[in-house]
Each structure stands twice: as structure tokens, then as C-alpha cells.
Amino acid sequence: MTWSHWQVPPFTTSVFFVLGVLTLYWVTYNWLISWTHTRRINVTDETVNTWYGLIYMIVFVFSMQFLITGKSDAWQFMNFELIAVTFCAYFINIRISYYLLFPIGIVFMAFNGTLGAWQSWAHSLTLMGFFIVLSTIHTKFQGRRLVPFYYFMTIMSFGGLLWFWMKLKFGFTWPTLLHEWAYLMIFEALLYMYVSMISHDSQIKLQLAKYASHDALTKTSNFAAYTEDIEYLFNRSSQNGQALSMMMFDIDHFKHINDTYGHSIGDLVLRQVASTVQDVLTANDASIKFYRTGGEEFNILFPNYDVAATKPIVDEIFSAINHLEIPTKDDVITLSISVGVSAITTDDKAPMDFYNRVDRNLYQSKRHGRMRITVG
Template identity: 55%
Template sequence: MTWSQWLISPFITSVFFVLGVITLYWVTFNWLATWIRSRHLKIDEDLVRNCYGVIYMLIFVFGIQYSVVGQSNAWEFMNFQLIAIIFCAYFLNIHIPYYFFFPIILVYMVFDQSIGYWQSWGHAITLITFFWVMNIVRVKFRNRKYSLTSYLLVGIPFGGMLWIWMKWKFAFPWSTFAEEWIYLVIFEILLYAYITMLSHDSALRLRLANLASHDTLTKTENFTAYTNEIKYLFEQYSEDSEPLSMMMFDIDHFKRVNDTYGHLAGDAVLQHVSMVVQTVIDENDQNVKFYRTGGEEFNIIFPNYKIKETETIIYQIFEAINHLSVKTGGQEIKISVSVGVSEAIEDDKSPIDFYNRVDQNLYHSKRNGRMQITVA
């Protein structure tokens, strides 16, 4: 088939173009987010998503309008621009302060050579209101039964109002107005369905990633997550001499708990201990990492901590767990822990060397009476 025979409706082409632009956004954003996570950069992912979304869509809107600036058909790409607005306002839920809107709108109107038209000012005010209402609808109805209905109840009338301003400005026929409005409604429905599908896939991948890196019983991160994190932190220590300390503890006589009270009671003990430890960590420093690395064995990593600097948190955890009573199945189980602590040193050639030294300190505590801390 030759190009001269390849005749496709402009509407069909537009559908694939819009979906392609949205797909490119998700692909590039996911790449950016993965790059940030791989380098352990302390950047809020929501902030990155919002900033990248605004920049991406502004480039798209300005870029697509560039070819028709100042022409009698300058309205032709408005549906694409409205889809970009809806994507940012509803699906990305980007909140833009009102004082940012006006300079953006002003720059666009100068760029589009429309600043002298009263219809353009009416269109701009309607557009700002549309964005604001879409934000509200997203927050209130996004996860409810009638989310699609509320989305369309805002998108359809606002789309009509925005196209009315364009009809008044460019004086095209009512048939063209109706056609473009209907196209916009179809685009809105397709966008909703497509983003919902992508979001579902993203949520599924997130759940699978969470299962791969977290212990299902205690909800703490697991040995796989520990391995990945300690590898990165040990490299930082080796290259930049950033201090790195670790605490390892396990529950004393845990086998006796399982044998005496049953495995369900043992599970309850593990869950309660994990909750207490995480609470202490959160109250001190959320950069401290907590992992369940074995049956009743847990590791806590202290990035950028010298061993002396870990004392406060370690003793708070030790005091919080020892003599802790866990009530389950009508029974009250008293528990204690043994602890080993150490700091990475030059003799450690790998994370395994570091781990083994902390492990030896833990077993020193267990061999010498349990319920104590060995620091070396």
C-alpha cells in the first residue's frame, strides 16, 4: 500500500496522537523516577511528577500551537490543549497557585498574538476556573463509584464554554463548534479509560514491587531490600568515607514461644515487636532503615551514623522491647532481645564482612546471658 492510498480520518489520527503524547509522558517520567531512585536521591517523587508534568505539557501546548500562531485556523489544536489541561488538573492532580496562572496565561496570549481580543480573556478566565474545578473533582470523587460521571459533568460543559469563546472569536459555523465539542467529549472519555488502565497497571506493579521488598507478616522491608540498601550504603562508605553503623537483634528463646504458645502467637510477637521498633525509629530519624532479615532476626541500618551516635536510638529500642508483654489468644507473653552493634571499618572489604562482625556481636550477647547489647 502506498502513502497516497493510506487515508485515515483526522479524528482517528488525533486519537492516536493524544494517546501517544500521554504514553510518552508516562514512559519518560517513569524513566526519570527510576533514575532518581537508583541514585538514592532524596527528592519527593510527587514534586518531580508535578514539575515534570507542567513542563512537559507546556512544551506540548506551545509546540503544537506554534504552527498556527496568528492564522485564521489558530483554534484547530485547542482540543489537544484542553486534553493537556485535563491531564494535568485531573489525572496528575497538579495544584498550581492562582498567582502562577496569570503569568503563564499572559505569556501564552502574547505568544499566540491573542492578547488584544476580549474573547481570549474570557477564554483564559474560563480555563483557569476549569483547571481549579477539575482539581476539586479529582480530590472529592476520584476513588468513588461515580468518578467518571463527575469527571464528565465538569469536562463536558466547560469544554462547551471554551469552544463558545473560540466561535465568537473566529466566527466559524455552529456545525464546526458542535463537531469540535463532540470530539472533545470523545477525547475526554478515551483519556479517562486509557489513564485508568495505565494507573491500574502501575498500581499492580507497585504492589508486586512492595511484595518483593517487604515481609508480608511484619510489613517491614525484607532481606532482599536489606541486601540492595547495604550494598549501596557500603559503596558510599568505601568511596566517600561516610559513616555507617548497624544494629542486629533477635528475640530470645523465640522457638520456645512457638513451641509453647503456637505459631500464631509467635507471629503476633513478631508483628508487635516490629511495630514498636518502627515507632521508635520514626520518632527519632526516618532515614534509619529497619529490616526483618530472618525468622526472629532483625537488622537496623544507620546511614551517616558513627557508632557513638546510634546509642540513643539503640537504647530506646532495647528498653522498649525488653520485658515487653504481648497479649494474644488469652495468653501474655513476655519477651526480651539480644543485640549486636558495630560500625563499618577499613578491614571490611564487603557488606558481608560488615554483616558478619555485627552478627558476631549479636551472638556474643546470646552466649553471655542474652538480653544485652554487645558493641564492638
């Protein structure tokens, strides 16, 4: 920003303005993600990131440009536009087809009334290359030691070329070009540090959320996740009449396995069972939800399934686990499971009513010799 527009030191104003715009993006984006999760809207975080990030930055850039379109100092907001491109291409890695960049550039030039200026075409094509290279660095080199070097070399190279096109178009002096180029590098360095800090905090929060809802040993969802999901699915089923079934199983004689072979083998058994069940569910229907709800107890929720519809999958899980063999140092452990299955009914007034009925069916399987399925 410039002294003429703000009447305050431009660099200081620019820093706070850029950080404010980016902070507003993160706050609104996180609210939007939380909103979609709460309402269980069938849209991925990546899709929200792509479209919201693109719309947010386009509105930001066009709003800034609207203030100076057609003026002799229209170049003075370009660093903000470059920061917006950097943010979209590198930091939030918006995944749009590269051929869509060209029409966006055409619209922007038409908005500025510069379609007839060859420097504007050179600037737009360079800007597209800038976006593509930054996106490639994020995708191909993320996590490598030299990625900050690639980032800053890209900013320096493309930034210098982009400001050169602006010098040719507007005729400002070389010292002005160098001044704005240096400002760009400082802004991009601050952006890199700021977003890296925010991203680090976000990753920690994601890890904590994952630990809160997942079982560390088997990598399945845990009882806390089950409680949240059954509440939502039960209410949805009660209100809309949608089918909902549950399978509950535990590993037969698991205490004996732990006592005989040790807890390390017991943990191996749990991991193998969970992996086998997850493979079956993935091959059948990704919407089916799998949980470890106790020591050797597991629950599976079947949204939109009645009991008859669950039978092929339940039978496949039952057969797969009953054929599992776990080798030990001196022996081979042959596994079996006992299973209870039921569907929600109009008599169920709360999720616990549903759970208890499935649990009773599991108990019946164990009472009558184990390694069997009880449906009711």
C-alpha cells in the same frame, strides 16, 4: 487536527497523535523515576511528577500553538490544549498553587498576541476554572462510584463554554462548534479509558515491587531490600569515608513462644516488635533503615552514624521492647531482645564482612545470658 494541516482524516490522526503524546510522557516519566531511584537522588516521585508533567505539557501546548499562532484557524488545535489540561489536572494531578495558573495564562495569551481580546480573557479564566474543578474531583472524589460522571459532566460543561468563547472570537458556525465539542468528548473518553488502563497496570507493578521488598507480616523492608541497601551504603561508605553502623537483634526464646502459645501469637509478637521499633526510628530519624532479615531476626542500618551516635537510639529500642507485654488468653508474655552493634571499618572488604561482625556481637549477647547489647 485538520484536513488542511495533515491531508488525512483528522479524527483518526488526532486519536493516534494524542495517544502517542501521552505514551511518550509515561515512558519518559517512568525512565526519569527509575533514574532518580537508581542514583538515590533525594527527590520524591510527586515532585518529579509535578515538575516534569508541567514542563512536558507546557512544551506540548506551546509547540502546537506555535504552528498556528496568528492564523484565522488558530482555534483548531484547542482540543489538544484541553486534553493537556485534563491530563495535568486530573490524571497526573499536578499540584501547583492555583495562583500560578494566572501568569501561565497571561504568557500564553501574550504568545498568541491576544492580550487585547476580551474573549481570550474569558477563555483563560474558564480554563483556570476547568483545571481547578478537575483537580478537585481527583482529590476529593477519587475512588467513588460517580467519579466518571463528575469527570464527564465537567468536561462537557467547561468544554462547551470554552468552545463558545472560541466561536465568539473566530466567528465559525454553530455546526462547527458542535462538531469540535463532540470530538472533545470522544477524545476525553478515550483518554479516560487509556490512562485508567495504564494506571491500573502501574498500580499492579507498584504492588509487586512492594511485595518484593517488604515483609508481608511486619510491613518492614525484607532481606532483599536489605541486600540492595547495604550494597549501596557499603560502597558509598568505602568510597567517601561516610560513617555507617548496624544494629542486629532477635527476640529471645522466640521458638519457645511459638511452641507454647502457637504461631498466631508468635506472629503477633513479631508485628508488635516491628511496630515498636518503627515508632522509635520515626521519632528519631527517618533516614535509618529497618529490616526483617530472618524469622525473629531484624537489622537496622544507620547511614552517617558511628557507634557512639547510635547508642541513644539503640538503648531506646532495647528499653522499649524489653518493656513490651503481649497478653494471651491465659497469660502475659514478657519480651526481651539480644543485640549486636558495630560500625563499618577499613578492614571490611565486602558487606558480608560487616554483617558477620555484627552477627558475632549478637551471638555474644546470646551466649552471655541474652537481654543485653554487645558493641564491637
